[in-house]
Amino acid sequence: MRGNTSRVTTRRVRAAVSAAAAVCAVTAALPGAAAAEPAGAAGGAAVGVERISVAPDGTQGDGGSTAASITPDGRHVVFASAARNLTPDGAASGSAVFVRDREAAQTKRMGAYTPLDPPAISGDGAYVGYSLQWFNDVRIRQYQVRTGGTASADCSAYSCNQPSLNADGRYTALALLIRKPSPANRQRVEVHDWNTGAKVTVASFEHTYPARPSISGDGRYVAYQDGGAKDVFVWDRTTGTSSGPVEGPSTAATLLQLSDDGSTVVYLSGTDTYVHDLRTGTSRPVPNVRGVAVDPTGRHLLYAPNDAGGPSLVLRDLETGTDQVVSDRPATAGTDAVSTGGREVVFQSAADDIVPGDTNGTSDVFVRRLF
Template sequence: MVSRGYDGSPANGRSYHPTISSDGLYVVFASDASNLLPGDTNGRSDVFSYDRLTCTLTLISVAADGVTFGNGDSVAPAVTSDGRYVAFQSAARNLLSAAVSTTWAIFLRDTQTNETVIISVAPDGSAADAQSRLPAISADGRYIAYQSQATNLTNDEDTIIYDIFLFDRDTNETIRVSNSYDGGMPFGQSERAAISADGRYVAYDSVAPNIIPDDTNSFMDVFVYDRTTGQTKRVSVSSSGAQNSGTSSNPALTADGQYITFSASGSLQTGYGGPYNVYLHDQLNGQTIQISLPMSNTQAGAESGGSVLSSDGNYVVYSSYANSLVHGDTNGATDIFRYDRTTGVTARLSLTETGAQANDGTFTPRVSANGELLTYWSKASNLVGGDTNSVEDVFLVNAPLLPPSAPVNLAATSPTNTQIDLTWQESGYNETHFQIERAPNGVDWVQIDTAPANATSYTNGGLSCNTLYSYRVRAFNSDNNQASAYSNAVTIRTQPCAPVQAGPIFTVNQTADGSDDTCSSDHCTLREAIIAANNYVTGRPTVIIPAGTYTLSLTGQNEDAAQSGDLDVLNSMTIRGAGVASTLIDGGAVDRIFHYLPNVTSTLSDLTIQNGYVEGTNNAGGALLADSGVALTIEHVHMRGNTAALGGAIGVGSATVTITESTFFDNT
């Protein structure tokens, strides 16, 4: 904990708004406490800088005499990469010898020369005529960006809404960054500036509709101003360039300005999460990706925001109330997370010294350039020992980025036609578990399970016979859930399928739909053939469907015996037509066509399935649905014009479906 009393006791007031220098040596924050330094009797919030090497605290918002505390609140610090310069927002009137603004103003403190200057001033040096807030500073301290309602900071400002301004300390010039695309005034407020390390790029959010042409979404957007070109572009857009259908705000930039993160609701990307997610936009390729991703295809269900980046953009740190971003998040509070863009791993960093969950929320993270050192504020009392003040404190976390070593010598054997056994050698010591991934084609990898720490083997059962599977394994360690590189990949085929005892052949000879529970050489509808095959108990029957169009007309949903509605397959069987151009099964848009009930093994081949329909917003598979445990092979099948809310052609519920030489068209 950084915000302690000068005698080591807990702070007697809240501490917040932390930030950290790029090198990680200085943590700067605001505090209402009066016992961080002796002589603090102003009853105001002050800004302090903590030196990690010397473990000393320095007052930043100090009066002009170099001793007295400011006589007004000072908050929202921003620090240069080496910690020398600190910009902050203050309502104090005694920080300079000369009179300053009577409202919030932006100041800059040089910790080497112990000099403080005001940044938010008019071109003639007079005080700003309205408040200025939330500074951001370039790495060397030359440029300071901030928001202000003042009308006299530039010669062309005439509104009292918040605009974004950029001050150049070398030239003592202030320019307005939040301009309309024609150089005029924006028609709405602009706030929350962020700046790249060299001061070239300034990001901000704005509700103004005329920052760029064709801004018609009527929502707050995020923009980036290029000081070199004088151009502004909107970055809160999808990868295709489409504008957002919700609010975008709170930008952050990498050192070079290539990557921008921000919070957004709306439709920037089809994904999973709460009402607000964290996104990253790449200025070079225009791609926008979602960062606050849950572990699986479930809704995160809560907001994520307050993002910052490492210098190179590989790590994104943010806060979130969601409980589905990592395993074991049950504290019901906002936590701090770090997303590794290289490994795709999200780790929770706001944990106690023993790795337990915080007992209260954690907020406004800031990170060092390499993403390893993190500061944030929290009211949690269990993050460190002796935190008994029951108020917000500032914390510093060292979260090393070293991942565990990758497992080696992955090998596979298949003792049966439904099982593959994996073995590997552990090359590290600090993993908490292993992640097992499988791909049916060596490309589309999916996590199938985990193995505990120190494990060297895994058994994958329930597989299809005579089928190729590829596997790879990687380790996660106990230090914030970091991922190793992957092991070598192995590919193996399960044992050949056991011979299937042939059953009877049921040949359809009626194109009309109907059912009297008999299938004979004189009269056998498609439905009657399926029912007959369902009732056969020895061997695997085959249903032959000659050329023709077979239209299902018997309605009756939610019936699982093929008597009406869809054709329910309860038994393992083969269903074969005369070819995709010859045998057509038409659902008549009244129900799904085939429903494979759990644990059947079946082959469907040489026919066309069309016009299947299943109603309801949570249903899938207008052509067919395969339930849990089904092993279905589809060969030479054409599916067209089938409709369902969650997938028009095929719905799969933990089934294995193998498709070869088949086509899908116009399924919705």
């Protein structure tokens, strides 16, 4: 992201922001021993599971790793970790944010700050953003992965968090907590254009419940929730207006994710998950499951069954109704956890038998390639 938006003019300027603000180290190639199946490059990897949170020599991380997202092509994974051995320079005290390039077998550290929310990554893997504590406020900092160049969102008089990046990182949807002037304790959802410095208000609320903004790949649509009313809406940049609630006026809903192509909104209601098609205006239920993420096309839903005793994460093809087990060990995942077509899923687990030699006694980040 940018610092003061008046100083932001083009993406060329963005790319030239000083890398000295955040030194990012690159690791060596990941040995095949770190995966249960040969890992190879993204797009050509074998079916199986690959541990992402590894040191430069391929050994396991010496701290817990969580909160991961994967790019649509499956190449880049962003995650948070307290491990200090993932890059040669080590992590700062506490947790830090890392990006794993699976094709190049390289890991970079994105700054030395502890993320307050799960980190977000642009669809092309070029930019990473996350919220962090900045004195008495919360700021969002965005990094260019290649150079380490960085700047902060302009959150003067506000705290801002919950970033969602579009495909090329130009647009970021975020939530701002209005701290001053009076009246305080209000919230606004905005979209920042880091090429032009423009900021557009999507919605304003008289409360501070999480808005969970989720932006489409082209930056045209933003799904968000009114946490007070428990309604889900979709904003369209071309009209500057929001439609909804998508779930109907009598249903309490929690937003999960907007698909990257902007066609599908997934939300939770009661014990069920609902998939809403914005083109037809219809929703269909996926009963008795807790949705976790949707792939960029909206076709594949990652979910956790509500029934105990089964697998912890399952991927469903919503067109065919077929399920594939992602993890039969205790595991969790976040939004943007599924690559295009449901080919790969990123998740975190403290189980010690997902890959050989897992003895660190803490959570690790894994990618399961399904086909």
